[in-house]
Amino acid sequence: MERYTQAAALPPEAGAAARNNTGPLVIITLLFFMWGLLTSLNDVLIPHLKAVYTLTYVQAMLVQFCFFGAYLIVSIPAGMLIRRLGYQRGAVTGLVIAALGCALFYPAATSGYGVFLCAFFVLAGGITILQVAANPYVTVLGDPRTASSRLTLTQAFNSLGTTVAPALGGMLILSKGVHSADELARWPAAEQLAYRAMEAASVQGPYLVLAGTLMLLAVLFALARLPKIVDASGDDEQGKFSELFAHKHLVLGTIGIFVYVGGEVSIGSFLINFLENPKIGSMTAAQAASYVSLYWGGAMIGRFIGFAVMRRISPGKALAFNAAASIALIATAALGGGKLAMFAILAVGLCNSIMFPTIFSMALHKLGKQTGQASGLLCMAIVGGALVPFAQGALADTIGVQLSFVVPAACYAFILYFGLKYANLHKT
Missing domain, CATH: 1.20.1250.20 (MFS general substrate transporter like domains)
Incomplete structure (x- = not known):
């Protein structure tokens, strides 16, 4: 996320070399929007999964534990991966892994809460790799003197994603509502299982769409003509x-x-x-x-x-x-x-x-x-x-x-x- 990134230090000549970068900048701006959207959707999924699986608050917060825990676990390996593959291929890899994380929500709906947590971790791992790789391009795609304005623009779209996601998730996932634990306790066991499966399945469609969108962005990013980024200094x-x-x-x-x-x-x-x-x-x-x-x-x-x-x-x-x-x-x-x-x-x-x-x-x-x-x-x-x-x-x-x-x-x-x-x- 900006939500939580810092552009890498880059050589000044990198920005000067970039020309006709409107298309790539649009793609990267869409990435910032998607980061915000995917992260903020957690705020909708947490109460939904809590109700579906009758979780305690601690158990429900495992969603954020798995999601943000990926920043700690994946950040260092992500840097090593990007040094090996390069920034552009690294960004594509991050997008593909994030798409896989979204796709895992489909089997998770029929497999239980543990698979959902695995999906959250994979999704966040892909986002972590993506941020490390793609964020520097905002700086190099254009005149260095206007880098700050480009960063402001992309951060604004990141914030737009976090703003849109809860309302969108409310319409797509929460619109039918979920019966309380007390109501479900009065149902036969078989009906409870069927109901929970149906409610869990409400996330399948939206996250398959997100998976497809991330794969499309991966293809566009792979085909984009981007300047080569070289780290400014060694360890x-x-x-x-x-x-x-x-x-x-x-x-x-x-x-x-x-x-x-x-x-x-x-x-x-x-x-x-x-x-x-x-x-x-x-x-x-x-x-x-x-x-x-x-x-x-x-x-x-x-x-x-x-x-x-x-x-x-x-x-x-x-x-x-x-x-x-x-x-x-x-x-x-x-x-x-x-x-x-x-x-x-x-x-x-x-x-x-x-x-x-x-x-x-x-x-x-x-x-x-x-x-x-x-x-x-x-x-x-x-x-x-x-x-x-x-x-x-x-x-x-x-x-x-x-x-x-x-x-x-x-x-x-x-x-x-x-x-x-x-x-x-x-x-x-």
């Missing part, structure tokens, strides 16, 4: 990996990325169940899914606001302000009720907008030749998206969904500390 110029931990702002920034991604993903994962609560929104799952789009859409709008505001305010201060606002909003949602609690938690998406790139850039401040290795360390911290929802799930099973939002609130408390500690970092 021998970067120093030892252990030396990174001497930079306190990098260490704290790595923790910041971990808790930010974890907090953002955790809130999104629980939104539908939260909005279904009679004391909050009293909605059906399909109705709640459209509101999840507001959460992710707020992040898209907030990026444009943040772009203007951060030209006048230091990144650390802006980060601290957004984190403090997030804590206040989550407290309102966790302790309040009705529309106030509902829109408070949705508004956290607006505060999320600037956090990832701001923490990332602050953590990399003045690292020089170690920037590449540090960037890899920060990307590995995205595993927070696997672990924090798991922690909130354990708490939700104990004290309920509403009060379990104390977990992401604690995540934003650390981000507040990081922002205040390095409020003037870029002035030093």
Whole structure:
């Protein structure tokens, strides 16, 4: 995802060599859209699979555990694969593996929850390879002086994907609704099994379409005429990996990325169940899914606001302000009720907008030749998206969904500390 990527360092001549790149840029922009779409669809599938298989919240959060765990497990092998195959072939490989992950949803519907988890891991593994390989092309496809505007455009389409996915998934997957565990308990065992199989099968069509779309993009990417990307520096110029931990702002920034991604993903994962609560929104799952789009859409709008505001305010201060606002909003949602609690938690998406790139850039401040290795360390911290929802799930099973939002609130408390500690970092 941007959602969670950083463009590689590239030689300046690479961008100058690219010409007539509108077609390839369109393909890559579509990739960013698909990353956002596929990641945000998890927020729809989690409550759906939870209801179909009568899972606890901890068991349901295994979806995010498998999905974001792939970032930690696959990232290093992905880099090795791309050095062997090259960036373009690496991107095609990532697309094919992601398509295979989507296709696995078809047999998963008749095989059980474990196969779904396997499919999520394969899908995320393909996305991880794809991001490592394809993201640098945004920089080289055109004039280096306009690279930032191209990155902004692709990130906007990534955000569009995260915004569209919940509403789309609500219509395609959640529209029929799912009977509660108490209702199913009164049915004969054979009817329960048949019903669960039918509901699980509702994901087959949408994910087969996604698999076909990814394969089409793989073909287009393979046929596209793209400039060759060469890494700017070798490992021998970067120093030892252990030396990174001497930079306190990098260490704290790595923790910041971990808790930010974890907090953002955790809130999104629980939104539908939260909005279904009679004391909050009293909605059906399909109705709640459209509101999840507001959460992710707020992040898209907030990026444009943040772009203007951060030209006048230091990144650390802006980060601290957004984190403090997030804590206040989550407290309102966790302790309040009705529309106030509902829109408070949705508004956290607006505060999320600037956090990832701001923490990332602050953590990399003045690292020089170690920037590449540090960037890899920060990307590995995205595993927070696997672990924090798991922690909130354990708490939700104990004290309920509403009060379990104390977990992401604690995540934003650390981000507040990081922002205040390095409020003037870029002035030093």
